[in-house]
Amino acid sequence: MVERTRFTLAEEDIPRAWYNISADLPVPQSPALHPGTHQPLGPADLAPLFPMALIMQEVSTEREIEIPDPVRELYKQYRPSPLVRARRLEKALDTPAHIYYKYEGGSPAGSHKPNTAIPQAFYNKEEGIKRIATETGAGQWGSALAHAGAMFGIEVKVYMVRASYDQKPYRRLMMETYGASVVASPSMDTAAGRAILAEHPNSTGSLGIAISEAVEDTVMRDDTHYSLGSVLNHVMLHQTVIGLESIKQMEIAGEEPDTIIACAGGGSNFAGISFPWLGLTFRGGRKYRIIAVEPEAAPSMTRGRYAYDYGDTAKMAPMVKMYTLGHDFIPEPIHAGGLRYHGMSPQVSLLKHEGFIEARSVHQRPCFEAGIQFARTEGLIPAPESTHAIRVAIDEALAAKASGEKKVILFNLSGHGYFDMTSYQRYLEGKLEDYEYPAEEVKHALESVEA
Amino acid sequence: MVERTRFTLAEEDIPRAWYNISADLPVPQSPALHPGTHQPLGPADLAPLFPMALIMQEVSTEREIEIPDPVRELYKQYRPSPLVRARRLEKALDTPAHIYYKYEGGSPAGSHKPNTAIPQAFYNKEEGIKRIATETGAGQWGSALAHAGAMFGIEVKVYMVRASYDQKPYRRLMMETYGASVVASPSMDTAAGRAILAEHPNSTGSLGIAISEAVEDTVMRDDTHYSLGSVLNHVMLHQTVIGLESIKQMEIAGEEPDTIIACAGGGSNFAGISFPWLGLTFRGGRKYRIIAVEPEAAPSMTRGRYAYDYGDTAKMAPMVKMYTLGHDFIPEPIHAGGLRYHGMSPQVSLLKHEGFIEARSVHQRPCFEAGIQFARTEGLIPAPESTHAIRVAIDEALAAKASGEKKVILFNLSGHGYFDMTSYQRYLEGKLEDYEYPAEEVKHALESVEA
Numbered sequence: 001m002v003e004r005t006r007f008t009l010a011e012e013d014i015p016r017a018w019y020n021i022s023a024d025l026p027v028p029q030s031p032a033l034h035p036g037t038h039q040p041l042g043p044a045d046l047a048p049l050f051p052m053a054l055i056m057q058e059v060s061t062e063r064e065i066e067i068p069d070p071v072r073e074l075y076k077q078y079r080p081s082p083l084v085r086a087r088r089l090e091k092a093l094d095t096p097a098h099i100y101y102k103y104e105g106g107s108p109a110g111s112h113k114p115n116t117a118i119p120q121a122f123y124n125k126e127e128g129i130k131r132i133a134t135e136t137g138a139g140q141w142g143s144a145l146a147h148a149g150a151m152f153g154i155e156v157k158v159y160m161v162r163a164s165y166d167q168k169p170y171r172r173l174m175m176e177t178y179g180a181s182v183v184a185s186p187s188m189d190t191a192a193g194r195a196i197l198a199e200h201p202n203s204t205g206s207l208g209i210a211i212s213e214a215v216e217d218t219v220m221r222d223d224t225h226y227s228l229g230s231v232l233n234h235v236m237l238h239q240t241v242i243g244l245e246s247i248k249q250m251e252i253a254g255e256e257p258d259t260i261i262a263c264a265g266g267g268s269n270f271a272g273i274s275f276p277w278l279g280l281t282f283r284g285g286r287k288y289r290i291i292a293v294e295p296e297a298a299p300s301m302t303r304g305r306y307a308y309d310y311g312d313t314a315k316m317a318p319m320v321k322m323y324t325l326g327h328d329f330i331p332e333p334i335h336a337g338g339l340r341y342h343g344m345s346p347q348v349s350l351l352k353h354e355g356f357i358e359a360r361s362v363h364q365r366p367c368f369e370a371g372i373q374f375a376r377t378e379g380l381i382p383a384p385e386s387t388h389a390i391r392v393a394i395d396e397a398l399a400a401k402a403s404g405e406k407k408v409i410l411f412n413l414s415g416h417g418y419f420d421m422t423s424y425q426r427y428l429e430g431k432l433e434d435y436e437y438p439a440e441e442v443k444h445a446l447e448s449v450e451a
Numbered sequence: 452m453v454e455r456t457r458f459t460l461a462e463e464d465i466p467r468a469w470y471n472i473s474a475d476l477p478v479p480q481s482p483a484l485h486p487g488t489h490q491p492l493g494p495a496d497l498a499p500l501f502p503m504a505l506i507m508q509e510v511s512t513e514r515e516i517e518i519p520d521p522v523r524e525l526y527k528q529y530r531p532s533p534l535v536r537a538r539r540l541e542k543a544l545d546t547p548a549h550i551y552y553k554y555e556g557g558s559p560a561g562s563h564k565p566n567t568a569i570p571q572a573f574y575n576k577e578e579g580i581k582r583i584a585t586e587t588g589a590g591q592w593g594s595a596l597a598h599a600g601a602m603f604g605i606e607v608k609v610y611m612v613r614a615s616y617d618q619k620p621y622r623r624l625m626m627e628t629y630g631a632s633v634v635a636s637p638s639m640d641t642a643a644g645r646a647i648l649a650e651h652p653n654s655t656g657s658l659g660i661a662i663s664e665a666v667e668d669t670v671m672r673d674d675t676h677y678s679l680g681s682v683l684n685h686v687m688l689h690q691t692v693i694g695l696e697s698i699k700q701m702e703i704a705g706e707e708p709d710t711i712i713a714c715a716g717g718g719s720n721f722a723g724i725s726f727p728w729l730g731l732t733f734r735g736g737r738k739y740r741i742i743a744v745e746p747e748a749a750p751s752m753t754r755g756r757y758a759y760d761y762g763d764t765a766k767m768a769p770m771v772k773m774y775t776l777g778h779d780f781i782p783e784p785i786h787a788g789g790l791r792y793h794g795m796s797p798q799v800s801l802l803k804h805e806g807f808i809e810a811r812s813v814h815q816r817p818c819f820e821a822g823i824q825f826a827r828t829e830g831l832i833p834a835p836e837s838t839h840a841i842r843v844a845i846d847e848a849l850a851a852k853a854s855g856e857k858k859v860i861l862f863n864l865s866g867h868g869y870f871d872m873t874s875y876q877r878y879l880e881g882k883l884e885d886y887e888y889p890a891e892e893v894k895h896a897l898e899s900v901e902a
Contacts, residue, residue, distance in 0.1 A: 076457050077831075169873075177875045379525075379529075379598055422621075424628045
């Protein structure tokens, strides 16, 4: 019998509908609140920012939402993505565990982000929008929206967190190659950016600040909408193509995962792989152990508070109930990858709060160690974000070895690390610093959250 | 009826044998000559450089050479590679032509190069070799051998052409992440390098020089073999997995190509896509129009001489009969991509000389223009090398539009451009220089060829 390693699907197998976990949530999600009035938001409040189709998806409780044909057509540029059995890594670890990974790095932008960038650009195009403003941290999201903008002929303006803008020039160049305009955030292009720079001229920026700038850019113009690459329900929804495909592929592999792992910044690749499996559980199936892995440098779920907080620093974005470190949180610039957001997807937060998923925070040096072990066994160089998932997958495989259990582990490899080679170099040269989020900052940050 | 865009195969469809064009060549290939004696080389002459299995492949006339299981196992890291119908590009060009591309950029190293790096490392491992020395130009080959070395636990030393070493730090970092050692060539590590530096302290290097250094490194040590990423017959052989898969995929697509296009530096990705189709012709099938595209900055087939020449600058490598610009040829450092070699695969050269294939040279600015048009329609950012093939594919599709013919065009997209973003930027900013290989240099170079 042939031992298969790579479980591919044909383009006909791209899902025809996204899975909406709102249909199955055992506890209802708290509504988003207006940042000024603190009253529940209605669709009209969001209309200046998003097309109505996305606003409706944000609040929908339909279990299946059809994927429009033009979106499926563009998904074919890289979907279905492969599911791979990490046989060489298993062997190197000498573990009885079976390790599978879903690889999302084969997309044009190099990560899972196009799964939502493409439908977001599509629905904006349908509504006649000519320009979209957004923020990006490590650059994965900005690249994806730049790509999607090019596909639909929409102008894209990206506010890129200064720390990444300086560390990752190739990411910026990629966005520009797709035709997008990129500016370092905080920037002089918005009042929010100018206010930060007046107080902190050397600010390295944060996602919260960049979101404020993109939202301000949007509301100041008639032709522009805003787009967010994580956190919101409709983003989680679009990412479920990952998990839906993985269910089909694990069936072909003839195994069922015991443990499902993904890194989590705003929560979208984590939701993408895990929500369809959680849906199986909610509809009467078995329970899976599901682990969200966050960086020690931005540990919202493991150290934050579950409370209403603003989505951005300038309090222009809606308030949502989520795990948060406070909307004025700024991660240390030594943190190499993305996963920098102060908050977390409200849906992911709710599932954590209700005990359906676990969260774990990890330091970046052991993550890079895991990334290099992965590269030298499985061949692919993973994104720093994705190494967080690999670290925990390896730890779980070693725990299985210690206990002698044949666990089946599935993790999401959200992107490749081709734009992050300088971080790998700093690690290899022993220069990559590590960071433990200090108790005092935890206290300060939590005080800033309006509970 | 569903219109398919992406023609994927399962891992069972990875070819079980490489196709050896030597079995079908209508004219016998001239033997390689010893660089000192100018006598035909025997297997023993090559034994210090290569494992015997590769030497036997170099001279084999068996049509099918079985792919060893451990090699097929590693091919599964990225093979079978997709064949894609470029529907969005066709639409943008408003052409009746159907354009298909085979995408080799999904490999760990980001190009077609692992197709031969993996078997080369395997056969060396089988022969007990612990270390391999090689050269790399743009870095594609060095990355592939670094990856393959990591997979088989073989130490890899890479002599990287200085111009690329300085322009592409991320490529070097990638090789180091896989555990390879990388030095800029010309280097102080070899007599050949020191001699060049003594005369030209600011030498930007060339593939010919880097080959001399790697060969010297090899012959000075007992534990080391040499590895070449193009030009040689066994490299062309290994690359035929590309074309073999593409034949199966075009069958699934229900079309047959009229025109087959690939870029050519040493000839390996070109041979990879075209040789299996040529084999069909040689065994009684129809004739395809096959175009090798080379850069104006290193136009061996369009301006060089078909003659015996040394494979390297220091005359340490064998002499082979090929199209060559002279073994002391150094391409202008303004040339952004790979495709820098002074010569050309002897098999590709023979096929050109005998009229079975065409060659065309193109300037780099129109190539980048084509690359950006491709990125903004098909989504992928191609390697500068691959943009040469895209340029001609677009030109052919536009010619089909002008003549109203429904041509079927197949080209090989040999790699992605994630490590070449600065070249894209230079193009977008209007700073990318172009270069026409001048008549005087042609004359000088050809005089240096010992005909």
